[in-house]
Amino acid sequence: MxxxxxxxxxxxxxxxxxxxxxxxxxxxxxxxxxxxxxxxxxxxxxxxxxxxxxxxxxxxxxxxxxxxxxxxxxxxxxxxxxxxxxxxxxxxxxxxxxxxxxxxxxxxxxxxxxxxxxxxxxxxxxxxxxxxxxxxxxxxxxxxxxxxxxxxxxxxxxxxxxxxxxxxxxxxxxxxTYQAKQPLAGKQVLVSAGGTQERIDPVRYIGNDSSGKMGTAVANAAAAAGADVTLVATKMLPVLPAVDAVYVTSAAEMHDAMLANFEGADLVVMAAAVADFRPTTVSGNKIKKQSGDDALHLDLVQNPDILAEMGAQKSHQYLVGFAAETNDLVANAQAKLERKGADMIVANPVGYGQGFNTDTDTVTILRPDQAPLALDEAAKTEVASTIVRLAAMAM
Structure with missing residues (x-):
């Protein structure tokens, strides 16, 4: 175009x-x-x-x-x-x-x-x-x-x-987001976006720097491509009318919302930065510093692996995951592609001004039996359109 x-x-x-x-x-x-x-x-x-x-x-x-x-x-x-x-x-x-x-x-x-x-x-x-x-x-x-x-x-x-x-x-x-052609017309798309928050007490949580911009951009790009989109997000950002946004906070809430909408989806994009662990227990009151204590010890338990669970359950769905990495980007993403049962992994470097909470991204796209596709740095809206286009071509 x-x-x-x-x-x-x-x-x-x-x-x-x-x-x-x-x-x-x-x-x-x-x-x-x-x-x-x-x-x-x-x-x-x-x-x-x-x-x-x-x-x-x-x-x-x-x-x-x-x-x-x-x-x-x-x-x-x-x-x-x-x-x-x-x-x-x-x-x-x-x-x-x-x-x-x-x-x-x-x-x-x-x-x-x-x-x-x-x-x-x-x-x-x-x-x-x-x-x-x-x-x-x-x-x-x-x-x-x-x-x-x-x-x-x-x-x-x-x-x-x-x-x-x-x-x-x-x-x-x-x-x-205008697209001359709408390759996803009549399709149902499910997208996750943003970083989850795992409560320690009423005023503190374990989280990350994800802004939800990339996942929301993917949802809007899919809507512009003609799809009906469900976006499960932790951040409230502008969306097109064809995007039905469901807002959640924790990994458990995101798990439930994604699995509830998974069966009817044709394309699923797991762009959210889901916390790997959560506190075993959540204090009902603010945890106070105690005299003589110079450390706070938290027991953590692993959260459900949403992408892997969907990879194991998928039938007709085309499944896209993200790999946010600080080192060994392609190797870690390739392992994730094979381990999670995804059809595509979008690998992006994060940390210290990269990836999270920025308007641009530099990604490498991995798919089974294909060479990695490295994209130049571009606006997240442009990267999202590329992801949607490649997924639509493969479906």
Whole structure:
């Protein structure tokens, strides 16, 4: 798929338009080049001057569509764009797009563009639920348009319902994770993420530095590839609507949640950093320092090996594990691949600024009867997309 670099943001006339300048800044920070076109109604909520100042490009409106006679603006925008993003998408604009109407610079730009099209509807809950709107959404999906459904939240009307524009970080994910093809459509994917915490007492625990970023990135990449995803996580990070997040704390809780969802999964990715041991007993009260004692001794017991248990039980599932290592990376990961019954092991060096709690990772992918595949350092979102792509090809 060609790299997405140039994004045209099409703004239509909903109250959520006031949030779009912040989204534009976020897209630009992510190294996209952004241009804007807006309907007359959108310009009543946010000014073209604001968008022009942020993007360093003129915000195209109906009033100024023909200010540059050397080209037809809506055609020039369509030729320049790698992606079009409609945000917020009103019920009226969805109806126009679905029926091919072209009566303003937004709808003509949309009609002239033949690349990736993403829409983010936001409207009153009754308008969203209306049969006509839902019919238009289905028609757009049939045309290949990707739709990020509205969230439940506090609406402009003063009550809570489904219709609110999704949070900006979710819209950013929607853009960042876009995939032209969806090889996991119709598949069930189960992913774990984050480091577990094993309680010592009410205020202390044994844990690790895992942030959950990689596992969450895998879950979002799988959702973008068309899958229905269950994410069992210890950290709450932004996820796409197709990701059903289940939050746990301990290794035992993660074990139970993963095994409860294992049978129905087609692809399982065990990215969580699960504690190997837990205290034999957990104190009901904070453990106090005792006079004369200069040490605290804890008895530990081994936690269940979730990956090995799933490896022993798998039937149709494609099973991916992670190996976080401080030394002998490939050798340790190869041994884990064979010992745990996995179909793929993603080996990554950790510690002292590597792997855990970073936005990038350097991994080596191991699979049975194949040479190790070493990937250059890349954003965890990019690594996650590679893992999902390779797993989908092997399934």
């Amino acid at each position: 060609p790299t997405i670099k140039n994004i045209v943001v099409l703004i239509t006339g909903g109250i959520a338009a006031y949030k779009v300048p912040l989204l534009v800044r976020s897209l630009m920070r992510a190294d996209y080049t952004v241009r804007v076109a807006m309907t007359p109604a959108a310009a009543t909520f946010v000014t073209p001057a604001t968008l022009a100042t942020l993007t360093k490009h003129e915000a195209v409106t109906d009033d100024h569509e023909f200010d540059h006679p050397e080209h037809v603006v809506h055609v020039e925008l369509a030729q320049w764009a790698d992606m079009m993003l409609v945000v917020p998408a009103t019920a009226n604009s969805l109806a126009k797009f679905a029926q091919g109407l072209a009566d303003n610079v937004v709808s003509t730009s949309w009609l002239a563009f033949d690349g990736p099209k993403l829409v983010v509807p936001a409207m009153n809950d009754k308008m969203w639920a209306n049969a006509a709107t839902q019919s238009n959404v289905r028609r757009l999906k049939d045309m290949g348009v990707r739709v990020l459904p509205p969230a439940e939240g506090f609406l402009a009307e003063g009550y809570t319902a489904v219709g609110r524009m999704p949070d900006l970080d979710v819209i950013q994910l929607f853009v960042d």
